[in-house]
Amino acid sequence: MPRTTSEGDGSGREAAAERARLVAELATERERLRSVVLHTPAPLALTEGPDHRFTLVNEAYKRISGGGRDVTGLTPRTAFPELAGSGIHEVFDQVYATGEPWVGPETLVRFDRDGTGVMDTWFDLRFEPVRNAEGRVVGVLNLAVEVTEQVGARRAVEELLARSERARAEAEAARAALAASEVQFRMLADAIPTLAWTAQADGYIDWYNARWYEYTGTTPEQMEGWGWQSVHDPAALPDVIARWQASIATGAVFEMTFPLRGADGQFRPFLTRVVPLRDASGRVVRWVGTNADVTSEREARAAAERAQAAAEAANRAKGEFLAVMSHELRTPLNAIGGYAELLELGIRGPITDAQRADLARIQASQKHLLGLINQVLNYTRVDAGAVRYDLARVPLADALVGAEALVLPQARARGLTLALGECPPGLVARADPDKLQQVLLNLLTNAVKFTETGGELHVTCAEREAQVAIAVADTGVGIAAEKLASIFEPFVQVDQGLTRQHEGVGLGLAISRELARGMGGDLTAESTPGVGSTFTLTLPRA
Structure with a gap:
């Protein structure tokens, strides 16, 4: 609807x-x-x-x-x-x-x-x-x-994890490197001829090298911990233990020489040194010890001492022989001189001019030989330390003038120029006046002997802090560098061709250096062949 x-x-x-x-x-x-x-x-x-x-x-x-x-x-x-x-x-x-x-x-x-x-x-x-x-x-x-904070936190955690992983990897690498290093250390320690070992901080020995077992004829089980005492000399062991415990307590280095028994049952001396290994805080964490056989060193030292004693005995015997020989030779030489004088005086009858000339030659030779013998006697006294030094204040200017007066006639006779330099005013040495003059005369006489006609001699003096120095320089033949070090040795003649012209026994410089040292100074030389030589006498300054 x-x-x-x-x-x-x-x-x-x-x-x-x-x-x-x-x-x-x-x-x-x-x-x-x-x-x-x-x-x-x-x-x-x-x-x-x-x-x-x-x-x-x-x-x-x-x-x-x-x-x-x-x-x-x-x-x-x-x-x-x-x-x-x-x-x-x-x-x-x-x-x-x-x-x-x-x-x-x-x-x-x-x-x-x-x-x-x-x-x-x-x-x-x-x-x-x-x-x-x-x-x-x-x-x-x-x-x-x-999510910035969350990302930051997560990344921080990731970074921490990454760092932790890196640290773990580094620790693993360090452990591996340490293990490799320890293997290398033990291989090296086994290869060295020295006995070696390591101990914990409390002194408990936990490792020996192969050389230890070879020498002692022991096993690791016998030596572990404090087993080392069994190879020590019982007489020395208490002192070793006491000093080792003192080092453990204080962390001080242990060093001592004591006998260790070998596998053959014989004891040999070992120089033992133990050093501590410390951590970053300075705490001792381990000890490393070595034992070095010093038998050869002791035998060598004993041999050297015996050789030195023999050399000293030979030197004393030489000095005694020279002294006796010199005294024995002086008697007939004095007799020769006396008889020559008697003949020269005509006591035995008239003499001819030719005979008088011969007597003069005899007397000159006798005086020369007597002078050489006196040098030998002087050297034996110096070498034996029997020379007495009367030290006093000696003005150097006066000493040089006195020496110049004695040598100047010889220098002029050989056609040489002797120049005496001025000494600083008031320069005084502490020396024995007679010994100083003897040294200066010897240096000047040598310079005259070995300088050709027309040459020059220069004498100068100077101060050297607590010392004074007298330099005698010449323009003579000079001395070869390889022979310069030996000229102060007794009975050394540097150039036989030269010294035959001026006979001597090679004792003048040896005596002069010993006298210089006896007065607290020294005698040194510098020389250039063909240019000349300079001898420098240093003495304490007064």
């Missing part, structure tokens, strides 16, 4: 009212949803249209987007120009065009969030397409949860 007009109007009004109610509820729901979005703690923003203009931005999003800055009505490219090239702007385009959501966990975003400059921030990003009733994409919902 068809409806009446009044019924139709009523149904239309009801439908309109229902639509109005539904629209109102939808508006209310949208407002409620908008309020939830605006006040949710998660940063949310809604963009609409292909240019992605922000139409809904909650407070949390405003805070992360730039210190509360409201980007509503702006596009991402306008609001965040510093993101150009990062790919974020392109994500908006991609989601809007494809309708597919995009998720980017722990995405690094570099932007100016508070106006102080671009900074690194990490976000968990999510981009969702927003569709209308027909299902067409009309916008993009952007969720951005900051």
Whole structure:
């Protein structure tokens, strides 16, 4: 049955009212949803249209987007120009065009969030397409949860784990290197001829090298710990133990020589040295000891002492022989001189001129031989330490003038120039005046002997801190470098061809040096063959 007009109007009004109610509820729901979005703690923003203009931005999003800055009505490219090239702007385009959501966990975003400059921030990003009733994409919902602190904490943990792993690997490598080093150490210790061992901090010996077992004929089981005492001399063992315990208590280096019994049952002396190994805090953690056989050294030292004693005895015998020989020779030489004088006086009858000349030659030879013998006697007294020194203050200028007066006639006779340099005023030596004159005369006489006619002699003196120095220089034949060191040795004649022209026994310089040293000084020489020599006498300054 068809409806009446009044019924139709009523149904239309009801439908309109229902639509109005539904629209109102939808508006209310949208407002409620908008309020939830605006006040949710998660940063949310809604963009609409292909240019992605922000139409809904909650407070949390405003805070992360730039210190509360409201980007509503702006596009991402306008609001965040510093993101150009990062790919974020392109994500908006991609989601809007494809309708597919995009998720980017722990995405690094570099932007100016508070106006102080671009900074690194990490976000968990999510981009969702927003569709209308027909299902067409009309916008993009952007969720951005900051995870900078979480990323930093995780990376810190990862870095700690990485460092721990590196430390573990380094420790493993160090342990491997230590093991290899210990193997090398033991191989080296086994190869050396010296006995070697290591001990714990308390002195408990836990390792010996192969040389120890070879020498002692023992086994590791016999020697472990304190078993080493069995190869020690019982007489020396208490002292060894006491000193070893003292080193353990104080950390001091142990050094001692004592006997060790070999596999043959014989004891040999060993120089033992034990040094502590300390940790970074200075605490002793181990000991390393070595035992060096010093039998050969002791035998060599004893042999050297015996040789020295024999040489000293031979030297004494030589001195005694020279002294006796000299005394025995002086008697007939004095007799020769006496008889020559008697003959010269005519006591035995008249003599001819030829005989008188012969007697003169006999007397000259007798005096020369007597002088040589006196030199030998002087040397034996000096060498035996029997010379007495009367030390006094001696002005050098006076000593040089006195020596010059005695030598000047000889120098002139050979056509030499003797130049005496001036001494610094008041320069005084502490010396024996007679011994000083003897040395100076010997140096000047030698210079005259070995300088050719027309040559020069120069004598100078100078002060050297606590000493004075007198230099006697000549322009004579000189001395070869390889022979210069031996000229002060007794009975040494450097050049036989030269010394035969001026006979002597080679004792003058030896006596002069011993006299110089006996007065607290020394005598040295410098020389160049063909140029000349310089002898320098040094004495203590008074």
